[in-house]
Amino acid sequence: MSKALPKVRFDWLPLALLLALVVVGLPAIGSSSTWLTLTVAGLAMGLIIFVIASGLTLVFGLMDVLNFGHGVFIACGAFVATSVMAGMSGWAGADSMALNLGAIFIAMLAAMAVAGALGWAFERVIVRPVYGLHLKQILITMGGMIVGEEIIKMIWGPDQIALPLPPALRGAFIVGDAAIEKYRVLTVVIGLLVFAALAWTLSRTKIGLLVRAGVQDREMVESLGYRISRLFVGVFVAGSALAGLGGVLWGLYQQSVVPQIGGQITVLLFIVIIIGGLGSTLGCFVGALMVGVLANYTGFLAPKVALVSNIALMLVILLWRPRGLYPVTSR
Numbered sequence: 047m048s049k050a051l052p053k054v055r056f057d058w059l060p061l062a063l064l065l066a067l068v069v070v071g072l073p074a075i076g077s078s079s080t081w082l083t084l085t086v087a088g089l090a091m092g093l094i095i096f097v098i099a100s101g102l103t104l105v106f107g108l109m110d111v112l113n114f115g116h117g118v119f120i121a122c123g124a125f126v127a128t129s130v131m132a133g134m135s136g137w138a139g140a141d142s143m144a145l146n147l148g149a150i151f152i153a154m155l156a157a158m159a160v161a162g163a164l165g166w167a168f169e170r171v172i173v174r175p176v177y178g179l180h181l182k183q184i185l186i187t188m189g190g191m192i193v194g195e196e197i198i199k200m201i202w203g204p205d206q207i208a209l210p211l212p213p214a215l216r217g218a219f220i221v222g223d224a225a226i227e228k229y230r231v232l233t234v235v236i237g238l239l240v241f242a243a244l245a246w247t248l249s250r251t252k253i254g255l256l257v258r259a260g261v262q263d264r265e266m267v268e269s270l271g272y273r274i275s276r277l278f279v280g281v282f283v284a285g286s287a288l289a290g291l292g293g294v295l296w297g298l299y300q301q302s303v304v305p306q307i308g309g310q311i312t313v314l315l316f317i318v319i320i321i322g323g324l325g326s327t328l329g330c331f332v333g334a335l336m337v338g339v340l341a342n343y344t345g346f347l348a349p350k351v352a353l354v355s356n357i358a359l360m361l362v363i364l365l366w367r368p369r370g371l372y373p374v375t376s377r
Contacts, residue, residue, distance in 0.1 A: 067339055068339060079222055079224035085342075086226045086227075088343065089339065094237065098120055098296070101116070101289050102285060104285050104327065107327075108281050111282075112183045118168075119165055121307050122164055123289060127293070158290045161290025162287035165282050165286020169283070195309070202305070205304075207304075209302055236291075256274075256277060314356060320333075320360060322334075323373040324369075324374065333371060341356060
């Protein structure tokens with residue numbers, strides 16, 4: 047009789063590190079109400095970053111593509127949202143939570159559709175000719191982002207456009223002495239739903255099995271008769287759509303959008319996927335939460351240090367685990 051394969055134990059250490067960061071933050075900040083406010087704000091920020099970066103880490107994990115043009119999908123989603131919200135001003139400006147959420151979700155769906163379509167064209171025209179050529183990928187995708195930003199300026203103009211929160215999402219919930227902004231609660235819910243959907247798809251569906259198998263050994267999967275190249279397009283479109291969704295969330299988070307909105311956070315996205323482990327969705331999730339929480343804590347305790355806190359966190363993580371929190375085996 048053949049022996050059963052040993053079960054792989056789940057690595058809890060990165061999650062324990064995240065919890066430790068949150069726990070240590072309480073005595074450092076001093077006030078429990080301030081700590082709660084900053085923690086929720088940090089989780090909200092981290093989950094927005096995760097939504098944007100998850101597509102990027104999927105693209106790298108399966109396609110081995112360093113897409114420095116990911117920011118154009120973020121900007122595209124954000125600007126599509128400004129047009130949709132302006133066109134639905136009756137819903138967006140109403141004093142009804144249902145109508146406000148309806149306007150936001152329609153804007154999100156439109157942003158994901160447009161960003162996904164743009165991602166399909168981006169993959170066919172720009173990325174496909176440079177598969178396997180990392181230096182050329184960096185150069186040509188950065189060029190694609192620059193061109194994309196200029197097209198956005200042609201359509202929406204070069205100036206900053208306001209993207210205000212609907213009335214029902216302004217203000218905060220009062221929990222004791224802590225004030226938790228309503229919009230941050232919404233972003234936490236959306237971010238967790240996106241993570242749950244990605245985790246379920248990757249672990250419970252045939253497509254997810256093929257994606258994970260393609261990450262581990264593309265040649266073996268192709269030898270079984272599956273065309274990984276088709277998955278490439280689907281993954282790239284899905285990653286672009288997630289970036290568009292993240293662009294809407296980030297634009298509402300800042301309550302304004304500019305054509306450079308994607309480029310402004312591209313470096314932060316790469317810090318997150320390096321911390322998490324290149325190609326790891328779970329690592330991207332935990333890394334984004336760490337970055338968001340640490341940025342809010344240091345921004346309160348030492349604003350000057352906040353500018354370099356993310357880089358310092360990346361250095362510490364890489365000294366501990368050079369391949370990231372949850373490294374993919376083939377990397």
